[in-house]
Amino acid sequence: MNNKHIPASLHKLLKTIAPVIVRIRETSAANYMALCRNNRRRLQVIAGLSFCAGLTFFVTLSRMQSATASLGLTTPVLxxxxxxxxxxxxxxxLFSLRTFPxxxxxxxxxxxxxxxxxxQQSISIGELLTTTNTGTSTSKQLQLPAGFRSVAIVxxxxxxxxHVGDHVDIIANGVVLATDALVLxxxxxxxxxxxxxxxxxSAAVASAAAIGDATLVVSS
Structure with a gap:
């Protein structure tokens, strides 16, 4: 537009508001740049959180797979x-065969x-048969006399x-718990x-045997 055709009053008005227009443009540009920076930060935060969530999911899944694989291995027990x-x-x-992890x-x-x-010791219902609470015997076994209790001693x-039929004294920590016990x-x-x-x-002997304190001395 040719300034010659602009009225003097309008030309004066344009000169007056020109700095305002410049400030508005500068402010708008600054706000736009700040908005862009905020968007970048928001995207960076979202990306970081997504990475952490993905890593947590991967670690949890790996642990679950390891636990599942471990539990998947089973074995028969008595x-x-x-x-x-x-x-x-x-x-x-007296027992049943079951499958456990x-x-x-x-x-x-x-x-x-x-x-x-x-x-070798008392075994309750539901208890596993193991090499510690059982053993094999090919030797003869005497019948338990009336009024007596059998106790396994290690x-x-x-x-x-x-030998089977021998008589022994049962001692624990230097104290004689029983004399003339029969080897069954x-x-x-x-x-x-x-x-x-x-x-x-029987209670005192069984208690000492359970904690491994009982020992035997062959009596004459």
């Missing part, structure tokens, strides 16, 4: 279906029936030669000895 007393011969009527099974658990299996030290059975390939003691002494 579970007592009846209460079993020390010295009892374990027959197929391998990670939940003790390394001493039995996985198949063995001939001549004998309880002596903490080596024993002198012993010797568990093969172990140091476990099944002895018969009177009913009134």
């Amino acid at each position: 579970i007592a279906t009846s209460g079993i007393k020390p010295g009892d011969i374990i027959t197929t009527q 391998r990670s939940a099974v003790a390394p001493t658990a039995l996985h198949h029936m063995q001939f001549g299996l004998v309880a 002596p903490p030290a080596a024993l002198p030669p012993m 059975s010797l568990i093969e390939n172990t140091t476990v000895v099944i002895v018969a003691v009177t009913a009134e002494l």
